Amino acid sequence: MSSSGASSAAQTAHTSSTDEDLSKPLWKHVSRFDKDPKGGGNVRWQCNFCSKSFSSSYTRVRAHLLKIAGQGIGPCSKVKASDLLAMQRFEEECKEIMKQNAPKKVPLPPSSSTGSLGCTSMFVAPSYDLKKRKTSGNVSALEKAFNMAARDQLHAEIARMFYSGGLPFHLARNPYYASSYTFAANNALSGLLQPIRDTWREKGVSIVSDGWSDSQRRPLINFMAVSEGRAMFLKAIDCSGETKDKHFIANLLKEVINEVGHDKVVQVVTDNAPNCKAAGQLIEAQFPSIFWTPCVVHTLNLALKNICAAKNVEVNQIVYGECSWISDIAGDVMLVKNFIMNHSMRLAIFNDFNSLKLLSVAETRFASVIVMLKRFKLLKQGLQSMVISDKWNCYRDDDVGKAKFVKEKVLDDIWWDSIDYILSFTSPMYDMLRECDTDKPCLHLVYDMWDTMIEKVKTAIYRKEAKRKEEESSFYEVVQEILFDRWNKSNTSLHCLAHSLNPRYYSEEWLSAGSNRVPPHKDTEIYAERVKCLKRYFPNSADRTKANVEFAHFSMKSGLFNDVDSINDRATSEPHDWWAVHVASLSLDEPDLEAVVFTDDVDDDIGDEATDIVSNE
Structure with missing residues (x-):
């Protein structure tokens, strides 16, 4: 590849209507095929120099062609020094074109280029020379009294906001627009956070x-x-x-x-x-x-996906055999929903019989299948009234087969019983997901939440299958294994330490509420993980010994923890309040450990619709 070829290619890129031609110019040196079936942003491609095939993002295309090491892909052995230099020049030319085409700030000078702010307005071009009125000094007394320079700069800031954003000018007449500036001007907000x-x-x-x-x-x-x-x-x-x-x-x-x-x-x-x-x-x-x-919420969502959308692959045959019926029910629900929503006449008939609307749940939303099933359960009566109405029967549709299928499913009691069953045993998982997906701190509750949730799931499945607790259920064993696997992957030492420091789990009220409940200091798993945590918080053995002694007093309700109010409040007080009231100066009240009691086990997917960070490797 010659330098002139790179230059002409850059000119072609300059006239292209797509930004990708400029931001990722080296795509032209490979042959792109379809996207990788494994998902993500990877694309299957073949190098035009060495004819080797790969599947990756543009980052590794560039690393391969420009012989950049440490990017997870080998350099192209067929690229010559002249080719390498031409491609580097090509990249630089494309960057320069993008720089030239980038939006530029438009000079928007106020009536005075400098003022009481002591700086030049950001909207004044370096070569822009503004004419000033002749005054007895740099700033007239009137301008100084009314702070005219600051007013002019504020006007310029607001004007540029309207111009650059394409905002309609009548927005300035909106009373809330004016009140927002008034509030900001009359309140000191600099230290708000x-x-x-x-x-x-x-x-x-x-x-x-x-x-x-x-x-x-x-x-x-x-x-x-x-x-x-x-x-x-x-x-x-x-x-x-x-x-x-x-x-x-x-x-x-x-x-x-x-x-x-x-x-x-x-x-x-x-x-x-x-x-x-x-x-x-x-x-x-x-x-x-x-x-x-x-993230606990993300973990629960993955568990629900494993159960409600089991994959038919060789290593997952047991799970698929037990859970595929759930995917079938969810598929039927989606078919009914799409059949109604994809035609204006059918949707109009649906709206005549239902006050609620059908949901279009994004795939990235947590527990999307459960959300859809819950809505369908609320719509049951309206859907059944719709398919037996004269309007539905009189409406002639091209797809008679689908219309018949929808009517059969909506009137099938067994089908609705299956939906009820799915909602009954997934309800504990969904409830835990929603409880953790809030602003309320719950790190100290997660360990017990998992145990309680799994027990509720078992109760719902065994009730449906009419089995006693000592009997075996192949379906529950699969569900339990999925939940255990997800919990083992997400359980950390911090969960166990927070569970150990929650005074409620040492109270008689909590222990007597379940036959298999034990105080945290007698649980083997929690003990091992708590020891790991304390070693990290207290690397000095003397400090760690002191903390262990204090934890022993706390767990055994002895020493400073033997107070009657301290013992009685364990069952009713929030851990935050209990530690604040009943703990003085202890090693266990060090900021690091106190923070465990106050810390949120927050949902990292803010708004429930964020996209996971997916590795391109």
Whole structure:
């Protein structure tokens, strides 16, 4: 490839209507095929130089052609030095074209280029020379009294907002538009978030991270700080052209941790993707007092997907054999919904018999199948009235077969019983998901929530199958294995320590509510994980011994914990309140451990519709 060829190609890219031709110019040196069936942003392609085939994103295409090491792909052996130089020049030319085509700030000068703010307006071009009125000094007394320079600059700021955003000018007549500026002008808002930051050292803070795509399909990773249910947005990183492997994500997390202060951070919360888990392990290795915690809500959602949308693959045949009927029911529901919503006449008939609407649940929403089934159960009576009505019978549709299928399903009592059964045994999982997907701190409740939820699932399945507790159920065994597997992958030492520090689990009221309940200090699994936590919080053996002695007094209700009010309040008080009232100066009341009691096990998928961070590897 010659330099002139690269230059002409750059001119072609300049006239192209797509941004991808300029931002990813080296695609022209490979043959692109269809997308990778495994999903993600990978594309199958073949190098035009060496004819080797790969499946990856553009990052590795570029690394292969430009012989960049450390990107998970080997360099192209057929690219000559002249080809390499031409492609590098080609990239530079495309970058220059993009720079020239980028939106530019339009100079929007106020009536005075400088004023009482002591700086030149950001809207004045460097070569723009404004004429000033002749005054006895640099600023007239009238201008100084009314702060005219600041007013002019504010007008310029507002005007540019309207111009650059294409906003209609009548927006300025909106009373709320004016009142927002009035409120901002009359209230000192500069330190609005500082009181929240000031609580982080005592209460601890969780760093929450997740990936999503904006309206332009740019991959973003956002970071938030959450403490006592109050979330603060920190920043969002544009990851276009980056390989989101464990090192990349770990480096971003380290930057945020250092900005917040590693001594204030209790945990980092991400989803359960392998690259996020590996990044969490790197964070734990560098910061021993910080734990990586997978999102509980995301974990529950994955468990529901494993049950309600079992995959028909060789390694999953047992699960598919027991759970495929759930996928069939969910498929029937989607067919009925689409049949009604995809035609205006059918939708009009549906609206005549139902006050509620059919939902279009996004696939990325948590428990989407359960949400849809719940809505269908509410619509049952209206759907049945619709399919037996004269309007439905008189309406002639091209697809008579589907119309007949919809009518048969909606009038089938066995089909509705199956929906009721699905909702009954998934209800404990869905309820736990919704309870954790709130601003309320729940890290200290998660361990017990899982145990209680699994027991409720068993009760619902055994009631439907009319089995006694000592009998075996093949369906429940599959569901239980899925739940156990998800819990074992997401359970951390921090969950166990928080469970151990919850005074409610030592009260007689809680212990007597279940036959198999034991106080946390007598649970083998919790004991082992608690020991790991204390070793990380107290690396000094003398400090750790002191903390262990104090924990023994706390768990045995002895010493300073032998007070009558302290014992009685364990069952009724919130852990936050109990520790604040009944604990004085103890090792167990160190900020790190106190933060465990106050910490949220937050949902990292804010708004329930965020996209997972998916590795391109």
